[in-house]
Amino acid sequence: MTTPIPYPCGRMLWPMMSRREMLVRCANGFGAVALSTLLQDRAYGGSLLPPLDVKADNALHGTHHTPKAKSVIFLFMDGGPSQIDTFDPKPMLDKHNGEDPAKLFSVQATQFNNNGTVLASPWKFHQYGQSGIPVSDLFPHMATCVDEMAVVRSMVSEFPEHTFANYFLHTGSGLQGRPTMGAWTVYGLGSESQNLPGFVVINGGLIPPGGLDCFGSGFLPASYQGSVFKPSGTAVANVAPLETLSQLQRSKLDVASQLDAIAASQYGKHDQIDSAIRNYELAYKMQMAVPELMEFQDEPEHIRKLYGMDAEYDKTRIFGAECLLARRMVERGVRFVELTCPNTGNDRWDQHSNLKKGHEDNARAVDQPVAGLLKDLRQRGLLDETLVVFAGEFGRTPFAQGKDGRDHNQYGFSIWLAGGGVKGGTIYGATDEWGYHAIEGRSEIHDLHATMLHLLGVDHTRSTFRFGGRDMRLTDVKGHVIKDILT
Numbered sequence: 001m002t003t004p005i006p007y008p009c010g011r012m013l014w015p016m017m018s019r020r021e022m023l024v025r026c027a028n029g030f031g032a033v034a035l036s037t038l039l040q041d042r043a044y045g046g047s048l049l050p051p052l053d054v055k056a057d058n059a060l061h062g063t064h065h066t067p068k069a070k071s072v073i074f075l076f077m078d079g080g081p082s083q084i085d086t087f088d089p090k091p092m093l094d095k096h097n098g099e100d101p102a103k104l105f106s107v108q109a110t111q112f113n114n115n116g117t118v119l120a121s122p123w124k125f126h127q128y129g130q131s132g133i134p135v136s137d138l139f140p141h142m143a144t145c146v147d148e149m150a151v152v153r154s155m156v157s158e159f160p161e162h163t164f165a166n167y168f169l170h171t172g173s174g175l176q177g178r179p180t181m182g183a184w185t186v187y188g189l190g191s192e193s194q195n196l197p198g199f200v201v202i203n204g205g206l207i208p209p210g211g212l213d214c215f216g217s218g219f220l221p222a223s224y225q226g227s228v229f230k231p232s233g234t235a236v237a238n239v240a241p242l243e244t245l246s247q248l249q250r251s252k253l254d255v256a257s258q259l260d261a262i263a264a265s266q267y268g269k270h271d272q273i274d275s276a277i278r279n280y281e282l283a284y285k286m287q288m289a290v291p292e293l294m295e296f297q298d299e300p301e302h303i304r305k306l307y308g309m310d311a312e313y314d315k316t317r318i319f320g321a322e323c324l325l326a327r328r329m330v331e332r333g334v335r336f337v338e339l340t341c342p343n344t345g346n347d348r349w350d351q352h353s354n355l356k357k358g359h360e361d362n363a364r365a366v367d368q369p370v371a372g373l374l375k376d377l378r379q380r381g382l383l384d385e386t387l388v389v390f391a392g393e394f395g396r397t398p399f400a401q402g403k404d405g406r407d408h409n410q411y412g413f414s415i416w417l418a419g420g421g422v423k424g425g426t427i428y429g430a431t432d433e434w435g436y437h438a439i440e441g442r443s444e445i446h447d448l449h450a451t452m453l454h455l456l457g458v459d460h461t462r463s464t465f466r467f468g469g470r471d472m473r474l475t476d477v478k479g480h481v482i483k484d485i486l487t
Helices: 019-039 042-048 091-095 142-148 162-171 181-189 211-215 246-267 271-293 301-306 314-331 355-379 445-455
Strands: 071-076 115-118 125-128 133-136 149-156 199-202 227-229 336-339 386-391 395-401 405-409 413-419 426-428 438-440 465-467 470-472
Touching: 071 181, 071 314, 071 355, 125 142, 133 142, 142 149, 142 355, 142 413, 149 438, 149 445, 162 211, 181 199, 181 336, 181 445, 199 314, 246 271, 271 314, 301 314, 301 355, 314 336, 314 355, 355 386, 355 413, 386 445, 395 413
Parallel strands: 071 336, 071 386, 149 426, 199 227, 199 336
Antiparallel strands: 115 395, 125 133, 149 413, 386 413, 395 405, 465 470
């Protein structure tokens, strides 16, 4: 150790050290500084940090059991993809194509009651992967990932109309104004990201019927509602500060906080005031985090190609950017990310006519990006801790609407899950021979929600919020975990 030299004035003078010695001594110090910073971030420090402030950040429970997944990416296929044209092949439709469905089975009332003949799928199905799961020619890229998927063929909904069905899928209720699954997730678990929202909706161009209430916080505190990002540009409006000096902006925020504190002291605890204060602080942090988040050029070229960001079809590029952004978000600790579809000019997946072109355009937009997302998560070691869900609000009828479309069908449709805690290469449940009604393993939206929360380490029956005189929850008074699709 270098000994200090006494100085006449009583101070100690340290002798000069070589550059090599200085670098050796400082190296460990720099590493310790970096490590201490990382350990203060929940995305890295994890259990080393003290518990979250439950009054400010989340519910009283946290996880109820060991979680399999840390985050969710929800791929919302707005409009209702046809199960019998995607993941649930039905040879009987080929056999009876063009016949009157009423002579073959009982036909339920439909949204428009413009029922035509039995309509065979325009696409062929082939088996893929070691599991041999059949997938239609609509999804050649996703088909290569079937060994990661658990395909649930027996989902049902209580609503045949888009707005109510969208509310039901997102909130567990067909009524407007309930908290969405993303809000419930962040309410129960908080977020591991300190400078991005815990619940983000990436808007590809289509806000679904039902509007922003599909992503709202309902009676939960307003800070749990979804924050809407764009998959390009600055992502959110006004993310760049107008002030030339950071201290000037900080002073403005401090004044706003002081005014909010005065209001709180006068009116007592109030959700709007508390949420406003927290949103101001988060917005301040996002000014640094969001520009870095949106720097897609930092990604290697082969990764951008994997997501289809060089595709000829511009809608593929849009959804590819959404999927890549979702991966970058979960890497940074965002808890729940939902993606909406780009506008292909075909009214979402809602093909009441011109089924072939509409479904092909929509599939072309999402197929390669979704497959790229699954493969990228897998190669980065993130898929085991990220739950990916692919779902629409309902399915389509096995008979035509008019001549070349399909009407809404809530009686049996397909979704799939992959990633954290999901048993890949699995088919669960079944519809009848026409692909019309779920007859085996009938699964409700409440069951999907219960399963998602279970994989996140949350018991859906215990994640509650007192409202309207009773303890409310995402699954209401229903919901069972679909255990057969879990590892």
